[in-house]
Amino acid sequence: MKIIGLTGGIGSGKTTVAKMFEELGVPIYNSDLEAKKLMHTSKTIRKKLVDLFGETAYQDGKLNRSYIAKSVFNDPKLLKRLNKIVHPVVRKHFVKWSETQNAPYVIQETALLFENDAQGLYDKVILVTAPMEVRIKRLLERDNATREEILARMNNQLEDSKKLPLADYVIENVNLEKTSAKVDEIHSRILDFY
Numbered sequence: 506m507k508i509i510g511l512t513g514g515i516g517s518g519k520t521t522v523a524k525m526f527e528e529l530g531v532p533i534y535n536s537d538l539e540a541k542k543l544m545h546t547s548k549t550i551r552k553k554l555v556d557l558f559g560e561t562a563y564q565d566g567k568l569n570r571s572y573i574a575k576s577v578f579n580d581p582k583l584l585k586r587l588n589k590i591v592h593p594v595v596r597k598h599f600v601k602w603s604e605t606q607n608a609p610y611v612i613q614e615t616a617l618l619f620e621n622d623a624q625g626l627y628d629k630v631i632l633v634t635a636p637m638e639v640r641i642k643r644l645l646e647r648d649n650a651t652r653e654e655i656l657a658r659m660n661n662q663l664e665d666s667k668k669l670p671l672a673d674y675v676i677e678n679v680n681l682e683k684t685s686a687k688v689d690e691i692h693s694r695i696l697d698f699y
């Protein structure tokens with residue numbers, strides 16, 4: 506089974522694209538979602554997060570996402586420490602998950618791939634892009650976030666110009682119909698390739 510990475514900056518449309526692949530029967534692992542679940546269920550992560558952020562890291566037993574987000578996205582060193590706690594556990598969990606899947610290929614959707622220099626872990630990498638202003642507009646509409654909060658996350662991610670040369674396939678996600686056609690094309694190319 507082949508392992509395909511699907512990445513893109515915040516608001517580019519990774520989850521939208523992942524759903525299109527899912528409709529074609531491809532198993533999808535959503536790293537943001539699984540990271541959050543693991544931050545909730547893993548006792549080791551919980552302990553490390555409380556050590557790093559204090560008891561406020563959890564509120565009523567639940568991960569205090571807004572507090573953590575506020576703390577890390579303007580503090581690169583703290584973000585690095587958070588990533589160091591969460592990412593290795595997600596990686597292990599993904600590998601275990603992939604071993605239970607029965608398909609020609611699976612996709613790991615992850616916001617941070619090139620940022621973590623992780624391209625070597627994948628057979629192919631798909632990059633989703635969209636102009637910055639389009640992404641900001643989508644996120645203002647989707648989330649209860651301010652422009653500053655969105656920009657703070659973007660500042661902790663690589664620019665598209667640095668990611669483009671590293672990707673095997675690029676999906677410019679502006680028009681959903683075109684995106685869907687591109688997904689079909691990439692799906693066929695991956696199946697033909699292996």
Ligand SMILES: CC(C)(COP(=O)(O)OP(=O)(O)OC[C@H]1O[C@@H](n2cnc3c(N)ncnc32)[C@H](O)[C@@H]1O)[C@@H](O)C(=O)NCCC(=O)NCCS
Nearest residue numbers: 514515536537540570573574588591595616617658661662
């Ligand atoms: C800080 C947290 C609690 C904020 O939760 P929140 O629900 O607001 O955001 P969510 O996880 O859904 O992420 C939304 C988007 O924010 C951006 N983002 C999230 N984590 C990071 C990060 N560590 N570095 C840069 N951008 C990030 C990504 O574009 C992501 O798609 C959460 O993002 C987190 O725990 N991040 C660390 C783990 C991580 O790296 N997750 C992403 C890939 S495994």
Ligand SMILES: Nc1ncnc2c1ncn2[C@@H]1O[C@H](COP(=O)(O)OP(=O)(O)OP(=O)(O)O)[C@@H](O)[C@H]1O
Nearest residue numbers: 514515516517518519520521643647678679680681
């Ligand atoms: N081509 C498109 N046209 C219009 N709206 C879109 C398009 N693609 C995605 N969207 C919308 O933009 C928002 C962001 O898309 P999505 O959640 O797929 O991005 P993401 O890259 O997974 O975001 P995040 O990094 O925050 O996890 C969603 O509300 C989605 O419905």
